[in-house]
Amino acid sequence: MRIKSKDIASALKLSPATVSLVLNHKPGVNEETRKRVFNYIEEMERAEQRKSRLMKADNKGTILFLTYIKHGLILKQIANQPVSRLFEDMESLCALSGYCFSYEVFYEKTGNLEEMLTKIRERNIKGIYFMAAEMMGSDVYPFLRLNIPIVIGDNLFYELEADSYLVDNREGIRRGVDYLVDKGHSHIVYLAQSIDIFNFSERRKAFIEEMEVRQCGDGTNRILRLGDTVDDVYDAMNQYLDRGILKTTAFVLESSVITLGTTKALLERNMKIPREISLIGFDALPIQSIPGLNLTLIKGTHTNRHLAGMKHLIRRLTDKEDEIVRVYYRTRLIEGDSVFDKKKYIYH
Missing domain, CATH: 3.40.50.2300 (Response regulator)
Known part of the structure; x- marks a missing residue:
């Protein structure tokens, strides 16, 4: 499918002359505009290919x-x-x-x-x-x-x-615990959600097993359940911090919900990460970012x-x-x- 310059210009609210410069690889257009034009063309071509494949489908069900x-x-x-x-x-x-x-x-x-x-x-x-x-x-x-x-x-x-x-999940948690231990951490606490689903249960079992293998103590006593929403985790984390983290030097964060709630509480208290407390997360974060923190992450x-x-x-x-x-x-x-x-x- 050939996309007309005037259609691109209309869709992106650009002048036809600007689009022409981009398509003919001429100077005089900034990189951001060039990227917008080529991204639009790619998106339209992908949509047309998708439409073509759907039309050719035999509809077996x-x-x-x-x-x-x-x-x-x-x-x-x-x-x-x-x-x-x-x-x-x-x-x-x-x-x-x-x-x-x-x-x-x-x-x-x-x-x-x-x-x-x-x-x-x-x-x-x-x-x-x-x-x-x-x-x-x-x-x-x-x-x-x-x-x-x-x-x-x-x-x-x-x-x-x-x-x-x-x-x-087990391999991921083992990887994370090993990474912390190899950096000199042994007083590690696992911050968990409240619900018990397969992925979380597997991660908690692996944490307990790996803490024992690495001779870092009884992991069953190092799992702290905080909640299932960012706000609940934030509130529970503040209560935990009020009591003091004692010898704990690192947290393993079970999910993106735990990560967002925990880091919000820590950063509001101006705790120095990683000097005062180290963090390692599991799961990709949502679109929201955590300002000023480049989190070490276990990702699937x-x-x-x-x-x-x-x-x-x-x-x-x-x-x-x-x-x-x-x-x-x-x-x-x-x-x-x-x-x-x-x-x-x-x-x-």
């Missing part, structure tokens, strides 16, 4: 991406962004195999499960990929009665014969993992693959400035 919200505290960000790049990629992926793509959110507290199941049957849904971070095993059973392939994202139900694609690969899970679901449908797989994605440790190197300070 629909593949459903279903976010199941039990507590309503973990998945708000993705649930409120149904038109993300991830969903566009999934839609294109399904279309290439002849399937339509659909995204739904089911709120357990307010939704009607039987109505949801009836809706799935009536819409010719051929398979479901679950965003299942908040689900329990019992929540999956009603969907098994549909007798269609399912793939579980961000959870693992040992008793069910279901494929799972998830981040390796969410987009690639979910796309891989969707590809596997399509293979189940097209190739009739019947092997049960459990795929763990390793984490990365992204070094920031929030961990103090005590060994370097001592020996140098």
Whole structure:
């Protein structure tokens, strides 16, 4: 598809002459404007390609991406962004195999499960990929009665014969604790949310195990539950700080909610990070930034993992693959400035 200069100019509120200079790689236009023009062209071309793929789809049925919200505290960000790049990629992926793509959110507290199941049957849904971070095993059973392939994202139900694609929480926490210990920290406290979901439970178990392996004491006594919203974490953290952190030199932050609430309390008290307290987070932060803090972070690969899970679901449908797989994605440790190197300070 060739996008006309006048259409680009109209959409971006630029003059046709400016757009012409950009497209012909002529001087006289600042880099920000050039970037806007090329980004717009890329976006339009991607939309046209997506439209073309959808038109060519054989429509063998629909593949459903279903976010199941039990507590309503973990998945708000993705649930409120149904038109993300991830969903566009999934839609294109399904279309290439002849399937339509659909995204739904089911709120357990307010939704009607039987109505949801009836809706799935009536819409010719051929398979479901679950965003299942908040689900329990019992929540999956009603969907098994549909007798269609399912793939579980961000959870693992040992008793069910279901494929799972998830981040390796234990490996991530081991990586984080080892990093702190290698920097000279042994008085480490794990700051947790209140709810018990699979990802959090795995992280807490790994913390206890790794603290024992590294001979840093009983980790069960080093887990502090603060709350499930940023405000609750902030209030609980202030109460904790009022009592004093004693010998604690480092915190492991269980989630982005814990990170935002904790850092807000610490920074308001002008605590020096990392000199007074070191921090290592788990999970990518939301769009909001933490001013003045470059956090050391354990991060998983969410987009690639979910796309891989969707590809596997399509293979189940097209190739009739019947092997049960459990795929763990390793984490990365992204070094920031929030961990103090005590060994370097001592020996140098």
